[in-house]
Amino acid sequence: MIYKNLLPLICISATQISGYSQNNQARNSGDFKPNVILFLIDDFGYGDISYEGNNRIKTPNIDRIAQGGARFTRFYQCAGASAPTRASLLTGRYHLRTGVWDVHNGRDFLHRDETTIADILKSAGYSTGAFGKWHSGKTWSYFSWNRGFDIGIHPVLYRYMQSRLIFNNKLVNTMGPVEDVLGNEVVEFIKQNRSNPFFAYVPIQSVHEPFNCPEELFRKYKEIGHSDHVARLYGMIELLDNNIGKILDEVEQSGLSEKTIIMFLSDDGPSPGFDISYSGRRMNENEIKERSGAWRRVLRGGKASIYEGGSITPFYIMWKNRIKPGGEYHQLTGIIDIFPTILEACGIPLPEKNLKLDGMSFLSILNGKEPSDWAERKYFDNTNFYRIPLEKIDRERPRVREISVHYRNYKLIRTDRFYYGKDTVEYELYDLEADPFEKENIADRNTDIFSGLKLSIDQWFNEILKEGRAYRQAVYEVGNWEERGTPVNPDGYSKLSGNVRKSNNSDFIFEGWTANGSSMTFDIDVVEAGEYEIGITFRSKPDSRDAEFFVFTEYDTVKLLAGKDDQAVSEKLHLPSGEQHLIIQLENPGLNGGEIESLKEIIINRIPGIKDTGVIKNPVIALKTGNQILGKFTLGNDVADFMFRGGMSDELLRVRKGDEVLIVPECDNPESIGTVEIFKDFKSVAKISNPPYAFRFTSETTERFTLNAEFTSKTGIKNSVRAYLSVE
Known part of the structure; x- marks a missing residue:
């Protein structure tokens, strides 16, 4: 497999966390660059993990990360939704600064001048790969392969079985569970980069609705006595946990455990999602109780909520012999802190012209040395404008539904009731140490804290608006x-x-x-x-x-x-x-x-016009057996097909097992071709630099696969033509 860079890895320099292990002096040198693997789970929340006390679903591989490393108990998102969470994770900045302020509606495009963690790691010699739900822009220039990742493989949203994935601007049809496909590609990426530092970003789109999983997993949990909704949810969780396990196994089998930092977190609170077979019906009250009855604690709120149940996430970080297993840290931390922590751990400076970071590195906390200013930290959160029409939003001074600030053990929530039909603003103050379930509003009794945090929210939001980067359309x-x-x-x-x-x-x-x-x-x-x-x-x-x-x-x-x-x-x-x-x-x-x-x-x-001589015009591939033309395939709009028709598979071209098939690339201006690279699904099988650029193959097994012929012009422009083959 010719993958140059696939996964986002998180690095921590040995000298920073040397308190637990002093062995292997080579790793203490400035030349050592640890790998980083970052798992981000969609709509997972905090309760469906056996390590967190769930007594009905087993997550042995997520538990491996938690048990083998450290756990942060006050780790927060800063938006509680897919696209905003990803924006903050990739940039180390509050999502409003990055251009992302919702999950659709042209509000989920990461500004093109933002620097991602992958940009910096790649420039420092890392192989970088993103495998899973992207959701940081919906056109070619915004996709992962243009945002610092050498490899980007992303599924059509929320199709968990037969689907299509986009792979560096090439569409690939797949069969079977999508999480298995992606897990296998992460494993292959690790194999290809055993001797090179890598960063593997694995944003798993499970367990976002609609709940769906392989039939055997669904039946397993139905036979235990669960409802359809919970049975399919648990099947999804087992599947994603299995794929985390195969990635962890590859790290161990490749001898990379002491060289690899592994992080795990969720992008949002738990969702009472709908089951694939129920036409959009979400969990009813009984099904919600069935699920949450297995949780160690049931916090207030869920997906997209400003309350703890919608904003807190489990966060585990493991690095064998560098981070002491079983450690728990209670400092106020969050998703914007991952970016600076990775840079400090890898010994990579922030580029001089980088936009201002909001996050703070927690590397010293892992070493038992809390920075002197950490206790006075304030951490902000806000909800988005989901389903509020643009024409109802004053983008110069938006009426944000909820904004919160955490400070020490306190949390202040500012709620603007404008979109709930009232022109009022209300406040709730909670002492989370005494009241973790946010039951008692103490704003009237703690006027000094309330007034100070109210001012902090106003100052923070005014600063965001003054920058002029928030609330823009794509x-x-x-x-x-x-x-x-x-x-x-x-x-x-x-x-x-x-x-x-x-x-x-x-x-x-x-x-x-x-x-x-x-x-x-x-x-x-x-x-x-x-x-x-x-x-x-x-x-x-x-x-x-x-x-x-x-x-x-x-x-x-x-x-x-x-x-x-x-x-x-x-x-x-x-x-x-x-x-x-x-x-x-x-x-x-x-x-x-x-x-x-x-x-x-x-x-x-x-x-293309007459003057566009550096562009390959009308690229085509013809597939032949002997003198028979099986089919001709022309250039498509891969990103447009992915975005608009992602749920459809390409029409199958049937080929007999054992037949030799000749792939013949053609175009109107063959003198402009530099190379033609042939891909079988995600694997490069040939790169041809000389005319006539033809390639022969024979398949001796019954299979289905997508064949992509990637034309690269002499000026470096890449365009792919694909065919979907069934060998029978």
């Missing part, structure tokens, strides 16, 4: 030749006009195209001037015709005619480079009015 970067069709998710609009509105049935589909002048505006950044076409996918009335749009920026205007085929492409639009506004405006609703029922997808396509 900027879609278009014109990259490696993403010839940039997907623009309709919910990422920056402005709506006319009758256009979100569908009642989906946050990602827009209805109300009934009046002339109705429009959607998007913020785009064109990397290179050129010719573009705007494609849309829509739903129209039966026998509809003659609906017409204008598509325009500040610089050019073209027509887009929407017929009855539910897909349409505009005339060519000339776009100069730079940031601008793209507007899709209804000019004529059609013969009967309102012919367009809904708009579902938008893709901005870059069109």
Whole structure:
């Protein structure tokens, strides 16, 4: 497998944690760079871990990390949601500074000038890989392979069995549990980097709803007597724990235990999610009690809550013979602290021009030396604007539903009731040492603490707003030749006009195209001037015709005619480079009015011109056996397919077992080809540098796999053509 870098590793220099073990002087040298593996579990919460006292579900491999290392008891997220948590983890900054302030709606794109921990580790010689749920941007320029990771493999959201994954801008169809596929790739990454420091970031998307797992695991927990919801949840947990185990086993078998730091945490509080077979019905009261009845403690709140049950996470860190097993630390810590801790542990300085960090390294705490200012630390949290329409948000001075601050044993919560129908602000103060379940509001009795923390919240939020980086909509970067069709998710609009509105049935589909002048505006950044076409996918009335749009920026205007085929492409639009506004405006609703029922997808396509000689034009692969052509496959929009049609598998091409198949790459300008690399699923099997770039293979086993031919131009531009094969 030709993986150069796959996983995010966390490093801690031996001299920093030398109190537990003084052996192996070589590791105390400045040349030693430890590996880092970071597990982040989706919607997992704090109670479904046997190490934490759960008496019904066993998590032996998560327990291995906890028992073999240290446990932090007051470790917090700073948003309690997928995208904001990831933004803070990757940057060491409060998520509002990074451009991420929600989980969808164009509010989940990490600003392009943010530096990720992978950027810094990669520049220091680490192999870096991300395996799992990305959720830090939805177009090519925002994906992991452009954010410091050598390798990025990410699943379509919340499809846990048969699915598709995107792998460094190539789509791969998969069968079986997705967590098994990803776990195997992490293991392979470790094998390929045994002699090179690596960072493996493993954001496992389980146990986000819908709960789903292999049938045998579901049956195992049903036979014990659990409800369907809890049985599938427990099956998911066992599956993810098994995959953590295979990764830990590979570290041990490769002799890397003393060279590898391993971290584990959750991105959010526990969710009463829905089971795959119940059409969206979440856990009822009895099922919630069935689950939480096994927890050692039941904190107030859950997923997305500002209370402890939604914001605290288990955090374990293990490094054999460097971190003493069984240690517990009660200092106020959180997800923004992981970034600076990794850098200090690896002996890597923060780049001079890096944006300001909010996190603090807890490395000295692990060595028994708490920094003198740590006790006075304040740690902030806030909830997001999930499902609140953009037009109802004052982005200059947003009415945030909840903001909290932790200080010593106190926690103050500021709740703005504006979006709950009241124009009031309320406060709750809790002493978490005396009242960990947040039952008694003591704001009236502790006026000094209350007043000081109230001021701290105001100052912190005012500072965030003054920077001008928070509460922006996504900027879609278009014109990259490696993403010839940039997907623009309709919910990422920056402005709506006319009758256009979100569908009642989906946050990602827009209805109300009934009046002339109705429009959607998007913020785009064109990397290179050129010719573009705007494609849309829509739903129209039966026998509809003659609906017409204008598509325009500040610089050019073209027509887009929407017929009855539910897909349409505009005339060519000339776009100069730079940031601008793209507007899709209804000019004529059609013969009967309102012919367009809904708009579902938008893709901005870059069109190669005569002067674009460094681009491979119309790449194709032909698959042949003897004189028979089995099929021809053309360049697709991999990221757009991943974002908009991720749940679909490619059509299978059937090949007979034992037949020799010839792969023939073709294009309009073959003189521009530098190399063609052939991938079987995630594995590179050939890299061809000379014409005719053909490759032969024979499969002697019954199997299914995705074949990607990655064309690289002589100017370094990569584009892939794929086929999905079934050998029978």
